[in-house]
Amino acid sequence: MRSDLDLELVKLTKRYGDALAVDGIDHLFPAGTYACLLGPSGCGKSSTLRMIAGHESVSDGSILLGGRDISHLPPAKRGTAMMFQSYALFPHLSVTENVGFSLKMKGTDKATRRKRALEMLELVDMTKFADRLPAQLSGGQQQRVALARALITEPQVLLLDEPLSALDPFLRVRMRGELKRIQRELGISFVHVTHGQDEALALADQIVVMNNAVVEQAGPTREVFDAPATSFVARFIGAHNVIALPEGKVAVRSDALRLTAPEGAKLQGQVIAVEYQGTHVALTASVSGDQEVTALLTDKDFFGTPRNPGEAVGLDWDGQAAHPLRA
């Protein structure tokens, strides 16, 4: 069912001179969805996001929010807000003043601005830093302020460009949880650009995988992960093997592979590496056709029958675990 606040991209295209950065993308982001645009560097994800935000002109196609064509509106009139990778806070303004800045531009009175800014600071858990200057904050705290500043405009869609990339791994995971919580509390759509598949899996209700200026595959996160449609998606999203069989290429999750005796197994191979990962062991074998496949085994399974490099093994999986790839 379509909602008033769905965000829809229709044949959205971006050219920089002769270079095609986004090639006629069609996609519907249902209202209230946490979506991640995922793909390698240069695939066109930031260009897509910047076009939605209005920070980049649309070469062709359109962007609809709630059925309204916003493709050529100024950023502040779209119902979207963007949080940048560099938080771009005003250094001479306090945290509260930074958060309330857009309301000041709109002519909102000072008391209302402060009240709204404090509400936003509470949402991002930064109330106690309200009167500090940006330089007196850590990177993670500055990011929360930037988030509050974007949310005070009450956007229907919040756009986030690699919001976690400047944080250390510990903070990244914590902030990830916070983003998800805030999106759920507000019930608005988030469109989050990342090149990290773990980030996308952790956050997204819906994943849009881009490659070479087009959408390779889009859908609910678990569907995309469980059944990648192309070799590119299977490899990019990780934890899958792309296996060439006589009947065509398939993707099989590493944790769906079983080790067996070589006789009668779907693949016969030789162990080339064993990597202990704590809860799991990743065993890589070379199989016919010069292919390498990796099986992710629980530590219990592996150490029940340990294998060493050089040993012959069979690799098997249930029929429904193999997903035919279209490319």
Ligand SMILES: Nc1ncnc2c1ncn2[C@@H]1O[C@H](COP(=O)(O)OP(=O)(O)OP(=O)(O)O)[C@@H](O)[C@H]1O
């Ligand atoms: N202002 C610009 N002028 C010319 N080419 C550009 C411009 N911005 C981006 N491009 C090119 O467009 C293509 C897509 O870039 P874009 O930034 O959208 O990719 P991306 O997937 O976000 O990459 P990254 O993860 O590295 O930011 C790239 O080939 C890039 O070099």
